[in-house]
Amino acid sequence: xxxxxxxxxxxxxxxxxxxxxxxxxxxxxxxxxxxxxxxxxxxxxxxxxxxxxxxxxxxxxxxxxxxxxxxxxxxxxxxxxxxxxxxxxxxxxxxxxxxxxxxxxxxxxxxxxxxxxxxxxxxxxxxxxxxxxxxxxxxxxxxxxxxxxxxxxxxxxxxxxxxxxxxxxxxxxxxxxxxxxxxxxxxxxxxxxxxxxxxxxxxxxxxxxxxxxxxxxxxxxxxxxxxxxxxxxxxxxxxxxxxxxxxxxxxxxxxxxxxxxxxxxxxxxxxxxxxxxxxxxxxxxxxxxxxxxxxxxxxxxxxxxxxxxxxxxxxxxxxxxxxxxxxxxxxxxxxxxxxxxxxxxxxxxxxxxxxxxxxxxxxxxxxxxxxxxxxxxxxxxxxxxxxxxxxxxxxxxxxxxxxxxxxxxxxxxxxxxxxxxxxxxxxxxxxxxxxxxxxxxxxxxxxxxxxxxxxxxxxxxxxxxxxxxxxxxxxxxxxxxxxxxxxxxxxxxxxxxxxxxxxxxxxxxxxxxxx
Numbered sequence: 001x002x003x004x005x006x007x008x009x010x011x012x013x014x015x016x017x018x019x020x021x022x023x024x025x026x027x028x029x030x031x032x033x034x035x036x037x038x039x040x041x042x043x044x045x046x047x048x049x050x051x052x053x054x055x056x057x058x059x060x061x062x063x064x065x066x067x068x069x070x071x072x073x074x075x076x077x078x079x080x081x082x083x084x085x086x087x088x089x090x091x092x093x094x095x096x097x098x099x100x101x102x103x104x105x106x107x108x109x110x111x112x113x114x115x116x117x118x119x120x121x122x123x124x125x126x127x128x129x130x131x132x133x134x135x136x137x138x139x140x141x142x143x144x145x146x147x148x149x150x151x152x153x154x155x156x157x158x159x160x161x162x163x164x165x166x167x168x169x170x171x172x173x174x175x176x177x178x179x180x181x182x183x184x185x186x187x188x189x190x191x192x193x194x195x196x197x198x199x200x201x202x203x204x205x206x207x208x209x210x211x212x213x214x215x216x217x218x219x220x221x222x223x224x225x226x227x228x229x230x231x232x233x234x235x236x237x238x239x240x241x242x243x244x245x246x247x248x249x250x251x252x253x254x255x256x257x258x259x260x261x262x263x264x265x266x267x268x269x270x271x272x273x274x275x276x277x278x279x280x281x282x283x284x285x286x287x288x289x290x291x292x293x294x295x296x297x298x299x300x301x302x303x304x305x306x307x308x309x310x311x312x313x314x315x316x317x318x319x320x321x322x323x324x325x326x327x328x329x330x331x332x333x334x335x336x337x338x339x340x341x342x343x344x345x346x347x348x349x350x351x352x353x354x355x356x357x358x359x360x361x362x363x364x365x366x367x368x369x370x371x372x373x374x375x376x377x378x379x380x381x382x383x384x385x386x387x388x389x390x391x392x393x394x395x396x397x398x399x400x401x402x403x404x405x406x407x408x409x410x411x412x413x414x415x416x417x418x419x420x421x422x423x424x425x426x427x428x429x430x431x432x433x434x435x436x437x438x439x440x441x442x443x444x445x446x447x448x449x450x451x452x453x454x455x456x457x458x459x460x461x462x463x464x465x466x467x468x469x470x471x472x473x474x475x476x477x478x479x480x481x482x483x484x485x486x487x488x489x490x491x492x493x494x495x496x497x498x499x500x501x502x503x504x505x506x507x508x509x510x511x512x513x514x515x
Contacts, residue, residue, distance in 0.1 A: 008139050014104045015137045021100055023134040030112040030135055033059040036080035039117070040125070048119045056117040058127060060085065061135060063164065064109050065142075074102065075126075078113065082170045086126040087113050098132050108138025108164075156499055169494075175294050176483045176495055180247060182293035183267055183479070186286040192243040192269060197232035199225060199249065205461070206230030207476075208399070208453045209252040212262075225251035228476065230400065231461045233270050234429060238469045245269035247479065258491040259421055262500050265479040272470045275402075275428040276412040279473030280389065283416065283424055284314065287387075287482065294486050301488045302419045305385055309418075318392040319376050326380040330356035343368050346375075353378055365449065369394025369409060384417035391415075393427075399439040399455050401427035419485045426475030433465035 019025050034042075039058060043051065062078030062085070072091040077084045091099040093115075105111065112133035120126050143165055155162040155169075163170050184194065202221070204211035206228030214223050229248050236244050247267050254260060271279050291298060291309040298310040317325060320340050327334045331352040339345045346368050353360050353375060360378040362371060372394050384390075391414035395403055401411035413427035430436055439455075440462075446454035483495040493499040 004140055007141050011106060011137060011139045014106065015139075018101060018104050018134055018137070021097060021104075023101065025137070027133075027135055030061045030133060031059065032061050032112065033057075036060060036062055036078060036085045037083050039085060040083055043117055044125055051117050051119065057115070058117060059112065059114045060127065061110065061112045063138075064105060064107055064111060065164075067105065067107060069103070072099070076105075078111070079164070082167055082174075086120070086124055087115070087129050088118075088120065088126050089129045089132070093128065093130050094132055098129075101132055101134060105134075106138060108140075108142045109134075110136035110138075153501070156493055156501055157504070159497055172483075172487045172489060172495060173497060175487050176479075178294045179290050179483055179486060180265075180479060182290040183247070183286055183477075185293075186289050187245045187267075187269060187282075190243070190282060192245045192271075193241060195233070195236060195241070195244050195246055197226075197229045197236075197246060197248070199251075201226050203456050203458050203460075205455060205458050206232075206400075207250075207252075208397075208455060210254055210452050212251050212253045227252050228266070229268050230474065230476070231458060233268055234469060234472070234474065235461070235464045237270050237272050237429075237472050238464050238467055242272035242470070243270070256500070259481065261480070261492050261496055264492070264496070267477040267479055268475065269477075270429070270472050270474040272472045274473045275471065276391070276414055276426055276473050279426050279475045280391075280414050282473075283426060283475045283477060284311075284389075286477070287416070287424075290482065291486060300486055302385070302485060303488070303490065305419075307386060307418055307485065309387055314387045314389060316389040316391065319372070319390055319394075320392070322380040322388075322390055323372075323376050326383045328353070328356045328358060328379055331358075331379075340372055346371050349375055367394075367396035369396030373397045381417065381422075382420055384420055386418065388417045389414055390417060396442075398427065399443050400430050400436075402430050403435075421481060422478070423481045423485070424475055424477045426473060429469070429472045429474050431465055431469040431471065433462050436465055437462055 015025055039060065043056065060078065060080070062080035064076050065079040065084060066077040068075045074089045076087050076089065078087055089102050094102065112135055113127055113129050114131040115127040115129040118126060118128050142161065155166075163173075188194070200214065200216075200223040202223060204224040204227055206226070207230065209227045211224040211227050214225060215221070216223055226248070227250055229246050233244055233246060245267060247265065249263060250266055251263050253262060256262070269279065269282070271282060288298070288309055288311060291300065298308065300307050300309065320337060324334050335349055339349060347364075350360060350362050350371060358378050361374060376390070392404065392410050393401065393413040393415070395401070395409055395411050398411040398413045401413040404410045404412060411427060413425075415422050416424035430439065440457045443455040444457060480492050480495055484490070484492060487495060489495050
């Protein structure tokens with residue numbers, strides 16, 4: 001029998017003995033007077049004398065995280081909301097029946113304690129127990145105190161144990177919660193209305209990505225889990241909601257990586273009567289406020305680096321300016337602006353980048369703008385540690401963005417980078433239905449060439465635009481990636497409570513692998 005199975009059976013026997021003492025195995029509630037954090041906040045500063053006169057009686061619940069038996073007395077530490085408080089248990093104080101229960105308790109059990117506050121000889125604030133109430137038995141052993149839950153894969157699979165054993169993990173998710181609260185407050189204060197849009201779409205749209213497919217039995221129709229709420233949110237601006245946002249779950253059938261999870265959270269917002277620069281200012285303000293609300297300052301640690309989120313430290317460059325600025329010395333002289341104007345000159349840049357030993361994927365049949373975007377990713381992104389706004393993107397990779405009036409091959413689009421990764425994407429929204437149709441048709445041609453992520457035709461959305469959409473700026477802000485940067489978490493799995501994982505191998509599968 002495996003160790004865990006053996007412990008499980010031993011603790012089941014203890015649970016039966018606890019029931020025999022008259023305690024329900026799984027009671028329904030416990031009426032507490034204080035939480036552990038409340039007691040620590042209110043009474044940690046009081047002296048022994050102040051705790052004795054008058055005596056402070058409390059009822060507290062929590063999980064046993066340490067236990068020490070000493071004859072007819074003992075100590076334990078209760079954990080609740082990530083904080084611990086010591087209890088002192090003495091047979092004379094809790095009686096024979098209470099002490100029988102005490103001897104049947106294990107690490108990880110939940111109990112209720114009634115008693116009074118005092119300080120031990122070492123000065124530790126503690127509860128002198130007068131009554132113990134059994135609340136729940138931990139049938140499986142918690143990880144060792146000094147080693148904790150260190151297996152990364154196991155931590156993700158058993159996040160519930162990870163949260164119990166690793167206070168720093170709990171802190172990450174508390175900060176993530178504060179982040180979303182801050183974003184909501186900011187957009188609400190700016191006059192935006194929070195809405196909910198469908199998560200199952202008849203057409204996968206709003207972004208360039210491979211979707212997950214499902215099927216509705218009653219309607220006998222295929223549906224796609226949303227890859228973005230964009231097209232529905234813009235329908236609402238047509239309907240007269242001038243400022244809307246949604247903190248949404250998106251689903252993209254793509255690879256796993258330190259920045260990617262197939263299910264992730266974004267904030268998307270649309271602001272009527274402004275352009276990409278207007279929504280950019282709104283987004284930058286929201287990020288700066290969130291960093292301040294979550295961390296209390298404007299600087300965060302990112303590995304060996306420090307990111308300064310203060311307004312004056314943000315940098316703005318066009319995509320072409322960024323390519324020129326970060327052009328590798330090994331690739332020769334920096335490009336000129338006219339080098340981005342024609343296919344031949346862009347192909348020459350590709351050869352120079354490759355000649356410098358930099359990995360750059362290139363498809364000779366792809367639109368020129370797509371190649372320019374690939375050059376940017378190859379030579380510039382790795383340098384964008386501090387908050388940086390890259391704007392003016394090629395039309396070829398921006399099917400929903402308005403074109404620049406003087407350069408139709410370029411659009412009024414921006415992306416925000418920090419920690420060498422993109423955290424936001426926004427643009428002046430395309431609201432010309434005929435232009436939108438042409439863009440969708442161009443995307444269909446890309447699909448015919450084998451691009452499975454290219455956008456599908458959406459006649460219903462074009463119909464909505466035909467009713468008149470006001471000029472607007474829109475943005476998608478990656479909540480997971482911003483949480484990574486704020487908490488110094490270097491994989492997206494560390495900021496998602498239950499990330500998608502490969503199925504666990506069964507013992508038979510393991511044996512087959514060994515053979």
